[in-house]
Amino acid sequence: MHAMILAGGLSHERDVSIRSGRRVMEELRDAGVEVSMHDVDHDLIPALTTGSVDVVWPLLHGASGEDGSLQALLEVLEVPYVGTTSQAARVAWNKSVAKAVLARNGIKTPAAITMPQSLFREVGAEQMLDSIAERLGLPLVVKPVRGGSALGLSIVRTRDDLARAMVHCFAYGDMALIEKFVEGTEVAMSVIGSGAEARALPGVEVCAEQGTYDYDARYNPGRIEYFAPARLTEEQAEVVAETALRVHRTMDLRDLSRVDIILDKEGEAQVLDINITPGMTETSLMPQSIAAAGMPLRELYYAIVASAAARGA
Structure with a gap:
């Protein structure tokens, strides 16, 4: 059996993905599996369509590996893979x-409000943040709606910290999930x-x-x-x-x-x-x-x- 590990990608979590891929690759080799590791690049589709790959294990973190896109590609190419289907992943x-x-x-799940960055610009950030803090109460957790590895996440304990947390969150995505801290x-x-x-x-x-x-x-x-x-x-x-x-x-x-x-x-x-x-x-x-x-x-x-x-x- 030839297993291909997909790791790397262009997300903020590239380094973590590569570390994950190497660890899994070592364990599979010790188990007697023929295993290779590949990044997501222009050579990927040719490598997958040679007929030599029996199964793929996607270990990309972030959007490229978890939003269903990579899984959809593998489904189109009819390559067996480890993990959740593209539809469920989305x-x-x-x-x-x-x-x-x-x-x-x-x-x-904790009570939460989802807000896009564009709305903050349109209606005024400070007034909106006051309303959110009043509605959910403090402390809060602010994190990107789409993201992993806690990138862009902040725990907000005072109203003064909320604006800073939103700026940090929007550095990793244009949609913020503001959640009641439990x-x-x-x-x-x-x-x-x-x-x-x-x-x-x-x-x-x-x-x-x-x-x-x-x-x-x-x-x-x-x-x-x-x-x-x-x-x-x-x-x-x-x-x-x-x-x-x-x-x-x-x-x-x-x-x-x-x-x-x-x-x-x-x-x-x-x-x-x-x-x-x-x-x-x-x-x-x-x-x-x-x-x-x-x-x-x-x-x-x-x-x-x-x-x-x-x-x-």
Whole structure:
């Protein structure tokens, strides 16, 4: 079996993608798979249409790998691939749309307002920010509607910080999600499999320095304390696991996903984010979850690519 890892791309998360790709490639090689790594460039389609590639594992983070475009290309080329279909990826990638789908299916997420950058210019930023802060209350979380790795994310604790957070957010996209900050225990839940066969792995509790799990904290060791498995009661662990599985199935995700959840003070699980292409770097959460489950990475990664290859295009 020849597996091709797609990593790199032109998003802000290029370096993370390459690190993820290299880690997965090493594990697959150790499992006896013929594996190569390719960037998304002019040589990609010729490389995919030679007939030598049995399965592709897209590990591009950001729009190019998670908004459904790359998946749609692979579907057009009839190349089997790991992960969620293009249609489901488009829905999961847009945080505002995903929140609406989850809410419609009874899955709780923090209250939020979505605003485009253009509207701030047209009606006056300060007045709008006053109204938003009054409606949702402080503290708030501001993040791009489309994006990953917490790029552009800020936690806003005072009204004076809100404008700065919006500017930071709009540097990474033209649409902002302004969300009520929920106090509680943050748990990253990894799910493997599809449909009725999907199963949740042990959660990873994330304790961030100053409460901000931003890009720098995620990918630079030392700023985050992780607990895998999460320090939860059996009942709490069941709540977050069931929530992650409901999200995975409701959003029609496939093969693997990571659902970031906050377990609030009332014991309710609220969904913060959905990741269809979880990071696989040395500090990423999914590999920690796999290790907590006592599963060798190479064996699980082999099973994932073998299943995708057998499924076909």
